[in-house]
Amino acid sequence: MITMSYMCLHFLLALLLSSVLMINGGLAGCRHHQIKSLLHFKNEFDSRSCNHSDYFNGVQCDNTTGAVTKLQLPTGCFTGILKPNSSLFELHHLRYLNLSHNNFTSSSLPSQFSNLNKLEVLSLSSNGFTGKVPSSISNLSLLSSLDISQNELTGSFPLVHNLTNLSILNVSYNHISGNIPFSLLIMKPLLSIVDLTGNHLTGSIDIPNSSFSSKLESLRLGGNEFDAQILEPISKYTTLKDLDLFSLNTSYPIDLRLFSSLKLLTNLRLSGNQLSPAGLTSRSNISLNLENLALSGCGITQFPNFLTSLQSLELLDISNNQIKGKVPEWLWNLPRLRTVSLANNYLTSFKGRGDVLENSSVRILDLALNHFTGPLPMPPLSINLLSAWNNTFTGSIPLEICNRTSLTVLDLSYNNLTGTIPPCLSNFIVVNLRKNNLEGSLPDMFHDGASLRTLDVGYNRLTGKLPRSLMNCSSLKFVSLDHNKIKDTFPFWLKALPDLQALTLRSNKFYGPISTHDKGPLAFPKLRILEISDNNFTGSLPPSFFVNWKASSSLQTDEGGRIYMGDYNNPYYSYEDTLDLQYKGLFMEQGKVLTSYATIDFSRNELQGRIPESIGLLKALIALNLSNNLFTGPIPLSLANVTELESLDLSNNQLSGTIPQGLGSLSFLAYISVAHNQLKGEIPQGTQIIGQPKSSFEYNAGLCGLPLEETCFGTSAPPIQNHEKEDEEEEEQVLNWKGVTAGYGLGVLFGLAIAHVTVKTYKR
Numbered sequence: 001m002i003t004m005s006y007m008c009l010h011f012l013l014a015l016l017l018s019s020v021l022m023i024n025g026g027l028a029g030c031r032h033h034q035i036k037s038l039l040h041f042k043n044e045f046d047s048r049s050c051n052h053s054d055y056f057n058g059v060q061c062d063n064t065t066g067a068v069t070k071l072q073l074p075t076g077c078f079t080g081i082l083k084p085n086s087s088l089f090e091l092h093h094l095r096y097l098n099l100s101h102n103n104f105t106s107s108s109l110p111s112q113f114s115n116l117n118k119l120e121v122l123s124l125s126s127n128g129f130t131g132k133v134p135s136s137i138s139n140l141s142l143l144s145s146l147d148i149s150q151n152e153l154t155g156s157f158p159l160v161h162n163l164t165n166l167s168i169l170n171v172s173y174n175h176i177s178g179n180i181p182f183s184l185l186i187m188k189p190l191l192s193i194v195d196l197t198g199n200h201l202t203g204s205i206d207i208p209n210s211s212f213s214s215k216l217e218s219l220r221l222g223g224n225e226f227d228a229q230i231l232e233p234i235s236k237y238t239t240l241k242d243l244d245l246f247s248l249n250t251s252y253p254i255d256l257r258l259f260s261s262l263k264l265l266t267n268l269r270l271s272g273n274q275l276s277p278a279g280l281t282s283r284s285n286i287s288l289n290l291e292n293l294a295l296s297g298c299g300i301t302q303f304p305n306f307l308t309s310l311q312s313l314e315l316l317d318i319s320n321n322q323i324k325g326k327v328p329e330w331l332w333n334l335p336r337l338r339t340v341s342l343a344n345n346y347l348t349s350f351k352g353r354g355d356v357l358e359n360s361s362v363r364i365l366d367l368a369l370n371h372f373t374g375p376l377p378m379p380p381l382s383i384n385l386l387s388a389w390n391n392t393f394t395g396s397i398p399l400e401i402c403n404r405t406s407l408t409v410l411d412l413s414y415n416n417l418t419g420t421i422p423p424c425l426s427n428f429i430v431v432n433l434r435k436n437n438l439e440g441s442l443p444d445m446f447h448d449g450a451s452l453r454t455l456d457v458g459y460n461r462l463t464g465k466l467p468r469s470l471m472n473c474s475s476l477k478f479v480s481l482d483h484n485k486i487k488d489t490f491p492f493w494l495k496a497l498p499d500l501q502a503l504t505l506r507s508n509k510f511y512g513p514i515s516t517h518d519k520g521p522l523a524f525p526k527l528r529i530l531e532i533s534d535n536n537f538t539g540s541l542p543p544s545f546f547v548n549w550k551a552s553s554s555l556q557t558d559e560g561g562r563i564y565m566g567d568y569n570n571p572y573y574s575y576e577d578t579l580d581l582q583y584k585g586l587f588m589e590q591g592k593v594l595t596s597y598a599t600i601d602f603s604r605n606e607l608q609g610r611i612p613e614s615i616g617l618l619k620a621l622i623a624l625n626l627s628n629n630l631f632t633g634p635i636p637l638s639l640a641n642v643t644e645l646e647s648l649d650l651s652n653n654q655l656s657g658t659i660p661q662g663l664g665s666l667s668f669l670a671y672i673s674v675a676h677n678q679l680k681g682e683i684p685q686g687t688q689i690i691g692q693p694k695s696s697f698e699y700n701a702g703l704c705g706l707p708l709e710e711t712c713f714g715t716s717a718p719p720i721q722n723h724e725k726e727d728e729e730e731e732e733q734v735l736n737w738k739g740v741t742a743g744y745g746l747g748v749l750f751g752l753a754i755a756h757v758t759v760k761t762y763k764r
């Protein structure tokens, strides 16, 4: 066996060497025994998801000694335990080692790293390492950059005292606790970047009593449990340019004046700390070079006047405070201001004339969740993103927005705007005008090559027909027209939009059939969410109606966690599409929409005929509502194949036959109602179904079995339970229902947070 693998190894080596030498990269100049160690190292792990040529491309050897000096592992290459006897620790000549973004889940950091005592750069971030940082790390005396961030490391602060060459230290997002030996920051003349964010560090810093020289430029201590005492010593690092102290949990308010000695400071983040009011009023108490300032959630009650002197300010985040009154005029004159978030305060108006913002340099402006009244201000000429949702702006949408050529995201939802919709919607990427009092029809002015992806004009007073020029918006993904008075036939023509994923026409005056003359499938290729409830749709659906709903027919499990619909690819903001949904018998307003599920709501129309058997193809369907129509015939057996189904409402139709037994095995089905039909026979006795309230099955032709009291076997005795009071029974059923849903959570489809636009304010 041993010979065998040895031979294999040599064969592999020969292969690799020949291919590598051909392309003259990676292993060129590496000695054989070093390559052997590299191969051994690779074989210690599950590297199936690894691109083999990438692995060797990340290797560099010294071209005189042939020793491996650099190893940069590709992202997501290795899974497994890093053992103390790993071949990695034979590569004694490594100067640069980067293993970050792999999966060494539950490995501890072997003390053998100290064998690699020529290391200058060591990066182990995002690997799932656990346990303590071994003390032997202090033997790596040439180390200039150490990154062990985003692991599960515990214990006290790593012993970095003796690492005199250290210039970059990142231990952020671990579980390291206790005091930081702050003297270490003073004793290291080369240290310039220190990131300790997101640990459990406590205590204060010993104040240096003599002067010291330091190169410290960036210090990030946020998300720890430090004492406010640390602020005083920090103010002595006069070389600091970048200081992040968010959410420190200090026991008394932080006074901004403490930082007045930091003349070079350009980035300051104090979000999530209580600030002392005195520090916010006096002028020039802080570096005049500040470019980015984040004071979100600091309990600020008045517009901070000291900002007037910050002529270099580019980004200001004072969201989530309790600032009342007017936005001062001078804010718009700060010459370099680009991003401003005033969201979630009590602001009511703008000082100055209606065009006070027009000549400002601001590009990203978030006014959401305030108490602004009166007409919308003219947006700045350079505006890219304007969010003003959830205020009480009145009047019409200024036509000037059509003249702002760089404006791409416009969110004016939840205001009291009147008038018509401007004719330039196709210039934008996101338009959200939901819940205003807009009237007229959607302008038929969508031009070819339009960039529009999200259009939400729900809850207005729109009339007329859907503009056929919407067909030009080939990037459209999300269209919400619910709760208007649009009178039109079903927009079959929208199937020309290759990316359309969500369409809601709920509560309008749409009418006519929703299936085509040829009785074929509806076949919108990417559609996952279709809500046409509460209209006047009529006719029947052909059996193949749901064939070719490709996006809804396959179940994608997003491994990276929850992915919501929206635009993520902008460095300055994220927008998340939101939707109201009746779901599991509940109503949820404006939840975020997961990209991996499908929902269908055809309720409250006049649809008739059978429920199409092809519904069983929609593997990703989690909510189906066909209630309050005129459907006849049986419940399709194929519904038992929709295994993700959580909510099924077929009530108030004329369905007959029995309930398919397969529904009893749908393990996520938390809500079902088939009340008011002509169903009979035994209710499938799955745990999900018998936990439903009785009312879900009432008013049928002859259903029996739990949760109804009628048994299916003749006229036997009443059920075991002894219902004394109707109230008690009701309560019990509610509890049962909660019990059933709790396990699966309310938010499988939706995130619970209300989202819309989030301005990304702090660059990392």
Ligand SMILES: *[C@@H]1O[C@H](CO)[C@@H](O)[C@H](O)[C@H]1NC(C)=O
Residues within 6 Å of the ligand: 051, 052, 053, 054, 057
């Ligand atoms: C592997 O990486 C190389 C170079 O980076 C690239 O050309 C190749 O397409 C990749 N192969 C796979 C299967 O991803």
Ligand SMILES: *[C@@H]1O[C@H](CO)[C@@H](O)[C@H](O)[C@H]1NC(C)=O
Residues within 6 Å of the ligand: 063, 064
């Ligand atoms: C070794 O590499 C260095 C730079 O990578 C290059 O300048 C030098 O010419 C190389 N020496 C030999 C012998 O290839």
Ligand SMILES: *[C@@H]1O[C@H](CO)[C@@H](O)[C@H](O)[C@H]1NC(C)=O
Residues within 6 Å of the ligand: 073, 074, 075, 098, 099, 100, 101, 121, 123, 145, 147
């Ligand atoms: C380490 O590799 C990751 C990619 O896996 C990269 O993002 C990071 O910048 C590298 N770190 C260093 C110090 O080169």
Ligand SMILES: *[C@@H]1O[C@H](CO)[C@@H](O)[C@H](O)[C@H]1NC(C)=O
Residues within 6 Å of the ligand: 083, 085, 086
């Ligand atoms: C490393 O140690 C493990 C036991 O911890 C052993 O199974 C393995 O064979 C050793 N590997 C090498 C290369 O010595």
Ligand SMILES: *[C@@H]1O[C@H](CO)[C@@H](O)[C@H](O)[C@H]1NC(C)=O
Residues within 6 Å of the ligand: 079, 080, 103, 105
């Ligand atoms: C890491 O590996 C473990 C098992 O080795 C696995 O359970 C886990 O899902 C993996 N994590 C990631 C992010 O791939």
Ligand SMILES: *[C@@H]1O[C@H](CO)[C@@H](O)[C@H](O)[C@H]1NC(C)=O
Residues within 6 Å of the ligand: 111, 114, 135, 136, 137, 139
């Ligand atoms: C550090 O290195 C010295 C020799 O350079 C060695 O004696 C000692 O054991 C090492 N310490 C650790 C913890 O590896």
Ligand SMILES: *[C@@H]1O[C@H](CO)[C@@H](O)[C@H](O)[C@H]1NC(C)=O
Residues within 6 Å of the ligand: 138, 139, 159, 161, 162
């Ligand atoms: C640091 O170095 C000194 C002297 O070289 C040595 O005595 C001490 O043990 C070292 N400290 C650590 C934590 O390795």
Ligand SMILES: *[C@@H]1O[C@H](CO)[C@@H](O)[C@H](O)[C@H]1NC(C)=O
Residues within 6 Å of the ligand: 369, 370, 390, 414, 590, 754
């Ligand atoms: C609008 O803001 C108020 C508080 O200012 C909040 O109560 C309400 O829920 C918000 N509306 C939406 C839709 O978020």
Ligand SMILES: *[C@@H]1O[C@H](CO)[C@@H](O)[C@H](O)[C@H]1NC(C)=O
Residues within 6 Å of the ligand: 399, 400, 403
């Ligand atoms: C748009 O700009 C043009 C020229 O820049 C101007 O003539 C026109 O009046 C502007 N329209 C509006 C609505 O401001």
Ligand SMILES: *[C@@H]1O[C@H](CO)[C@@H](O)[C@H](O)[C@H]1NC(C)=O
Residues within 6 Å of the ligand: 392, 416, 437
């Ligand atoms: C919105 O405007 C209508 C009249 O158009 C008014 O009746 C209503 O009170 C306003 N709502 C708010 C919150 O100001």
Ligand SMILES: *[C@@H]1O[C@H](CO)[C@@H](O)[C@H](O)[C@H]1NC(C)=O
Residues within 6 Å of the ligand: 508, 509, 510, 534, 535, 536
């Ligand atoms: C549906 O159409 C009928 C007439 O055909 C009309 O009376 C009714 O109001 C319409 N319902 C809706 C919701 O538009």
Ligand SMILES: *[C@@H]1O[C@H](CO)[C@@H](O)[C@H](O)[C@H]1NC(C)=O
Residues within 6 Å of the ligand: 616, 637, 638, 639, 641
């Ligand atoms: C359920 O799906 C399977 C395989 O996808 C199929 O063979 C079967 O006919 C389906 N059952 C029903 C009742 O449609």
